[in-house]
Amino acid sequence: MPELPEAEVVARQLGARVLGATIKDVWLGRPDIVRQGLDTLDWYRGAAITGIDRRGKSVILSLAKASDTRYLIAELGMTGLLLFQGVPVRHPQHLHLMLTMDGGQEPELRYWNPRRFGRIHLLDKPGLDRFLVKRFGCDPLTVSWEEFRRLVGRRRGRLKALLMHQQVIAGIGNIYANEILHRARLHPHHTASRLKSERVRRLFDVVREVLTDAIRHGGSSVRDFIAPDGTQGLFTRRHLVYNKAGRPCPSGCGSRIRRLPGDRTSFYCPFCQRLR
Incomplete structure (x- = not known):
């Protein structure tokens, strides 16, 4: 059950190996895994990953395309994982989202979540701001x-x-x-x-x-x-x-x-x- 340390480990590995990569394609196994922004999914094809952050138990990817910036939030929930290509998983039917990438150290990033308590959110900047205010209190590593x-x-x-x-x-x-x-x-x-x-x-x-x-x-x-x-x-x-x-x-x-x-x-x- 991922908590803050696990989400931070995920964010740091992503930052080291996919930051700067461009998303070539997005495969979605089941539409209901996207809680918000499903109609914007096509925008993410061709977008570059410009930032990776953690808030609470969630990992946030910042993406840029032309002059626009959007965000992909992966809630890890109770069983959610973000995995690189080649990492074996039990029950592959629970792979719900795959990003195919170019220009980074990893060609693929996969979202696996059997119990689906976590979801994916595709948001613009105002949507991200609302999401952060609604979901998260202070960060225990940085709070004064x-x-x-x-x-x-x-x-x-x-x-x-x-x-x-x-x-x-x-x-x-x-x-x-x-x-x-x-x-x-x-x-x-x-x-x-x-x-x-x-x-x-x-x-x-x-x-x-x-x-x-x-x-x-x-x-x-x-x-x-x-x-x-x-x-x-x-x-x-x-x-x-x-x-x-x-x-x-x-x-x-x-x-x-x-x-x-x-x-x-x-x-x-x-x-x-x-x-x-």
């Missing part, structure tokens, strides 16, 4: 300490829910929320606005540490994720609590990792992450 402190202080809900609220903090999903909260020694159900300033600062620092370390290790290959070149993310080996219920807490406290009652996707140490 002052802004982060303010947004945590304004939220009366549970801390884990805040970390995963894409319109507040974009890009953190269940895997990294679990890992961040354990390293910050914070209970998932702690009320965000009740955190003391020093604990908010610790959370701020840990968010950056975990996400940066995950990117450095190629993300986490849980279930389906692989990078565009087919490599798996190695941060999975550095997970401390995610999907480790019953194992001893890695801090050496003597307790064992548990699932949070009533929330089978939350993993925590009842000693290190006491609710107080």
Whole structure:
């Protein structure tokens, strides 16, 4: 299930190998994979890839043709992958979009998404601006300490829910929320606005540490994720609590990792992450 680190790994590989390429052709396997802009699909043939960025869990390609600029947004969703030619995939019937390219290091870029929770968006600049404002909060890798402190202080809900609220903090999903909260020694159900300033600062620092370390290790290959070149993310080996219920807490406290009652996707140490 790709989150911010995996999307960043994808964007960096694309930037290194297809930036500057020209799209010769676009193959669309099923029209409903394009959420917006299907009627503009033909414009992308002959357009040059001039930029590749990440927002939250999505990858954005900027394309230029004559004096016009448009954008292709690939939402990775729960199972979406962007893959180079030659990378084997299970169930090839779930390849929904293929860009044939010239002038880059890769001749083809493919969008594979079996569960289709993510979609493709083909947008002009006003459409992109609306999309970004509607979908994404601050980026946890670039948000300032002052802004982060303010947004945590304004939220009366549970801390884990805040970390995963894409319109507040974009890009953190269940895997990294679990890992961040354990390293910050914070209970998932702690009320965000009740955190003391020093604990908010610790959370701020840990968010950056975990996400940066995950990117450095190629993300986490849980279930389906692989990078565009087919490599798996190695941060999975550095997970401390995610999907480790019953194992001893890695801090050496003597307790064992548990699932949070009533929330089978939350993993925590009842000693290190006491609710107080």
